[in-house]
Amino acid sequence: MIDPRTRLLHDYAGYILDLDGTVYLGERLIPGADRAVARLRAAGKRLAYISNKPIGRAEEYAAKLSRLGIPTEATEVINSPVALRLYLQEAGMGRRLLVLGEAPVREELLRGGFALTDDPEQAEVVAVSWDRSVTYADLNRALQALRRGARFVATNPDVTCPLPGGEEVLDTGSFVALLEAASGRRVEAVAGKPSPLMLEVITREWGLAPGECLLVGDRLETDLELGRRAGVAVALVLTGVTDRRRLAASGVQPDYVLESIADLA
Numbered sequence: 019m020i021d022p023r024t025r026l027l028h029d030y031a032g033y034i035l036d037l038d039g040t041v042y043l044g045e046r047l048i049p050g051a052d053r054a055v056a057r058l059r060a061a062g063k064r065l066a067y068i069s070n071k072p073i074g075r076a077e078e079y080a081a082k083l084s085r086l087g088i089p090t091e092a093t094e095v096i097n098s099p100v101a102l103r104l105y106l107q108e109a110g111m112g113r114r115l116l117v118l119g120e121a122p123v124r125e126e127l128l129r130g131g132f133a134l135t136d137d138p139e140q141a142e143v144v145a146v147s148w149d150r151s152v153t154y155a156d157l158n159r160a161l162q163a164l165r166r167g168a169r170f171v172a173t174n175p176d177v178t179c180p181l182p183g184g185e186e187v188l189d190t191g192s193f194v195a196l197l198e199a200a201s202g203r204r205v206e207a208v209a210g211k212p213s214p215l216m217l218e219v220i221t222r223e224w225g226l227a228p229g230e231c232l233l234v235g236d237r238l239e240t241d242l243e244l245g246r247r248a249g250v251a252v253a254l255v256l257t258g259v260t261d262r263r264r265l266a267a268s269g270v271q272p273d274y275v276l277e278s279i280a281d282l283a
């Protein structure tokens with residue numbers, strides 16, 4: 019790990035920023051986030067925004083960031099569907115995918131040159147994601163493909179997704195658990211945090227070593243864990259789900275603790 023005493027916050031070549039809780043909270047920009055990002059850009063740093071949520075398009079995140087005052091290109095957003103697409107393009111698991119997932123995931127995989135199929139006999143890979151209109155027939159087709167030996171991947175590990183107000187709804191990880199139980203197999207690759215895959219595709223695309231990058235995020239169990247697994251230094255911000263009490267109780271500590279992303283500048 020990088021010793022913060024030897025490397026300063028602005029000394030990294032690439033900055034990977036978590037979105038919710040770090041850059042914005044819902045529809046509200048974290049005060050100063052725009053200036054911090056502008057400062058990094060002016061210094062010629064590489065920038066990427068990451069999110070596990072597989073039901074939005076990179077274009078939509080870029081539009082939201084731009085609307086909130088951080089001009090962003092869609093190619094700078096690596097959400098879990100983009101990370102899965104980049105991973106599958108390199109992994110050579112096959113071109114014919116049976117996808118449980120919504121339009122953003124399907125579009126992203128089509129963009130990668132993959133063919134989508136509903137036929138378990140044709141499917142070389144079963145790609146599982148968050149699908150709010152999944153049916154018994156969909157799940158059963160995925161199971162049959164897995165029983166026939168198709169590879170088994172997923173966009174993100176989250177079993178639920180928290181909604182504003184405290185409710186939690188089913189997310190990708192629950193469908194993965196169901197198919198693991200039914201097939202007796204384990205998912206082989208999960209693109210989203212805390213799997214290091216998401217950072218690996220970014221640093222490889224940038225041509226940077228993990229040690230040259232800083233991950234900024236608000237969640238110990240995903241952002242900090244991701245940094246640890248990928249060998250990327252982590253700056254924890256206290257604007258999201260982690261406060262000083264939770265941080266003190268944690269067995270692992272980030273490389274930097276910032277009150278807010280604004281402190282990056």
Ligand SMILES: [Mg+2]
Nearest residue numbers: 036038039236
């Ligand atoms: Mg977050």
